Amino acid sequence: MSNVESLPLSVSGGEAAAAPCCPPLTERPYSAEEAETAARMFKALGDPVRLRLFSLVASHAGGEACVCDISDVGVSQPTVSHHLKKLREAGLLTSERRGTWVYYRVAPSVLAGMGRLLGPR
Amino acid sequence: MSNVESLPLSVSGGEAAAAPCCPPLTERPYSAEEAETAARMFKALGDPVRLRLFSLVASHAGGEACVCDISDVGVSQPTVSHHLKKLREAGLLTSERRGTWVYYRVAPSVLAGMGRLLGPR
Numbered sequence: 001m002s003n004v005e006s007l008p009l010s011v012s013g014g015e016a017a018a019a020p021c022c023p024p025l026t027e028r029p030y031s032a033e034e035a036e037t038a039a040r041m042f043k044a045l046g047d048p049v050r051l052r053l054f055s056l057v058a059s060h061a062g063g064e065a066c067v068c069d070i071s072d073v074g075v076s077q078p079t080v081s082h083h084l085k086k087l088r089e090a091g092l093l094t095s096e097r098r099g100t101w102v103y104y105r106v107a108p109s110v111l112a113g114m115g116r117l118l119g120p121r
Numbered sequence: 122m123s124n125v126e127s128l129p130l131s132v133s134g135g136e137a138a139a140a141p142c143c144p145p146l147t148e149r150p151y152s153a154e155e156a157e158t159a160a161r162m163f164k165a166l167g168d169p170v171r172l173r174l175f176s177l178v179a180s181h182a183g184g185e186a187c188v189c190d191i192s193d194v195g196v197s198q199p200t201v202s203h204h205l206k207k208l209r210e211a212g213l214l215t216s217e218r219r220g221t222w223v224y225y226r227v228a229p230s231v232l233a234g235m236g237r238l239l240g241p242r
Contacts, residue, residue, distance in 0.1 A: 025180070026179040028176070030177075032173065035173040035176070036169045038166075039166065039169040039172045042163045042166040042167040042172065047164070051160045052150060052153065055146040055147075055149070114239050115239040118232045118233075118235050
């Protein structure tokens with residue numbers, strides 16, 4: 001995941017700093033508040049198109065991608081933008097406008113944080 | 122997670138052997154099929170009540186729990202049963218009826234498999 005953390009860009013749009021929020025799911029029963037926070041992240045990845053977009057951004061050269069890099073997920077560009085916004089609102093992506101395009105990257109520590117929920121490594 | 126793998130019970134109900142399905146999200150863009158499979162798991166955990174129930178089962182003594190063990194998540198027992206069934210259908214829990222109750226446990230390797238999606242360890 002070194003690509004995720006390179007280039008210390010100034011970012012905006014991480015409305016919900018969702019991870020790390022919670023202990024591993026196996027540690028103890030979640031409180032209502034913890035479940036609310038963590039479920040928001042899981043739900044954001046619970047749509048096939050959003051998950052494809054997330055993997056596209058997460059695996060893209062340089063660790064970031066813009067709508068202009070995305071053409072083959074079978075939905076229109078406005079729909080792509082809509083889903084990227086949802087991922088950003090869930091705290092999974094950050095965004096930065098440069099010129100014509102908004103560039104998205106995986107929010108630092110999000111993958112590690114979500115991985116931690118799923119148990120000790 | 123040793124509690125998850127103790128007691129080699131015969132299990133049933135894992136309709137969708139959902140994990141491990143897919144490479145890490147950071148490795149390359151997911152195909153439509155991979156995204157469909159993985160999104161099903163994330164979606165199942167994308168509801169706060171279901172996530173609380175999942176953490177309750179995953180952290181319960183002996184690595185399993187039945188509806189009779191669950192009383193404080195703020196929903197009725199039929200609703201609890203409904204959500205546990207959804208988790209089972211997503212391949213996240215397995216179930217076994219013993220006497221009056223159905224016992225649920227985390228499907229072997231599910232947490233590890235989902236953790237793998239979220240990146241290299």
